[in-house]
Amino acid sequence: MTTIAVIADIHGNLWxxxxxxxxxxxxxxxxxxxxxxxxxxxxxxxxxxERVMSTPMINISGNEDRCxxxxxxxxxxxxxxxxxxxxxxxxxxxxxxxxxxxAIVGDIFCCHGTPxxxxxxxxxxxxxxGVSLTSTERIRTYLKGISYPVILCGHTHIPRTVWxxxxxxxxxPGSVGVPAYDDITPYPHIMEAGSPHARYAILEKNxxxxxxxxxxxxxxxxxxxxxxxxxxRNDWAYWVETGRAYDD
Ligand SMILES: [Mn+2]
Numbered sequence: 614m615t616t617i618a619v620i621a622d623i624h625g626n627l628w629x630x631x632x633x634x635x636x637x638x639x640x641x642x643x644x645x646x647x648x649x650x651x652x653x654x655x656x657x658x659x660x661x662x663e664r665v666m667s668t669p670m671i672n673i674s675g676n677e678d679r680c681x682x683x684x685x686x687x688x689x690x691x692x693x694x695x696x697x698x699x700x701x702x703x704x705x706x707x708x709x710x711x712x713x714x715x716a717i718v719g720d721i722f723c724c725h726g727t728p729x730x731x732x733x734x735x736x737x738x739x740x741x742x743g744v745s746l747t748s749t750e751r752i753r754t755y756l757k758g759i760s761y762p763v764i765l766c767g768h769t770h771i772p773r774t775v776w777x778x779x780x781x782x783x784x785x786p787g788s789v790g791v792p793a794y795d796d797i798t799p800y801p802h803i804m805e806a807g808s809p810h811a812r813y814a815i816l817e818k819n820x821x822x823x824x825x826x827x828x829x830x831x832x833x834x835x836x837x838x839x840x841x842x843x844x845x846r847n848d849w850a851y852w853v854e855t856g857r858a859y860d861d
Contacts, residue, residue, distance in 0.1 A: 621767030626790025649675025
């Protein structure tokens with residue numbers, strides 16, 4: 614039996630990451646796959662990247678790792694670019710730059726968004742009417758040529774396991790550190806896990822069967838929210854301590 618912990622979208626939330634790593638350790642799991650967007654945001658980028666770099670994991674990069682490598686004049690759409698980048702040293706930036714965009718671990722294919730794009734949502738589709746589960750046909754198009762039985766993705770912060778009729782499983786573990794957010798492209802939309810818990814998932818291969826366990830962990834989210842407020846980001850603070858995008 615193979616057991617693997619899958620984490621994604623830590624976004625600098627050191628407190629959530631510590632809770633997740635403790636939980637993984639307490640279960641005796643030693644293989645961790647980390648799907649990117651490690652530190653971007655106003656929480657605790659410097660301490661988080663130290664923790665990520667010193668933890669044995671298979672890491673890939675996300676769109677908001679890549680954005681930290683842009684020159685400032687090209688980073689206008691990323692509101693936490695300056696705050697995050699100013700806390701990283703050259704060695705840490707070089708490490709981010711060295712990360713692959715995809716990885717293959719045994720018979721598992723790993724990407725941040727889709728196999729071809731770290732900034733495309735795979736399992737959620739955004740239209741002018743809102744967010745919904747992506748159609749089977751469209752997921753199959755994203756995964757054309759990827760014949761691995763398990764495909765992992767992150768990026769949308771929504772935990773989901775999706776089964777394709779040919780038997781492939783596509784799984785997003787949700788976000789370790791940021792359970793809700795809003796965005797304006799391709800249409801204004803929000804993503805909401807619905808609770809502030811740190812999310813990750815456990816993948817277990819038993820013979821030829823794969824099981825998925827989605828985990829939601831309590832941790833001290835008030836500390837992460839306080840860090841957001843200290844950095845002037847009440848929006849991030851609300852996301853982190855409620856798992857909702859707006860106060861409704
Ligand atoms: Mn992302």
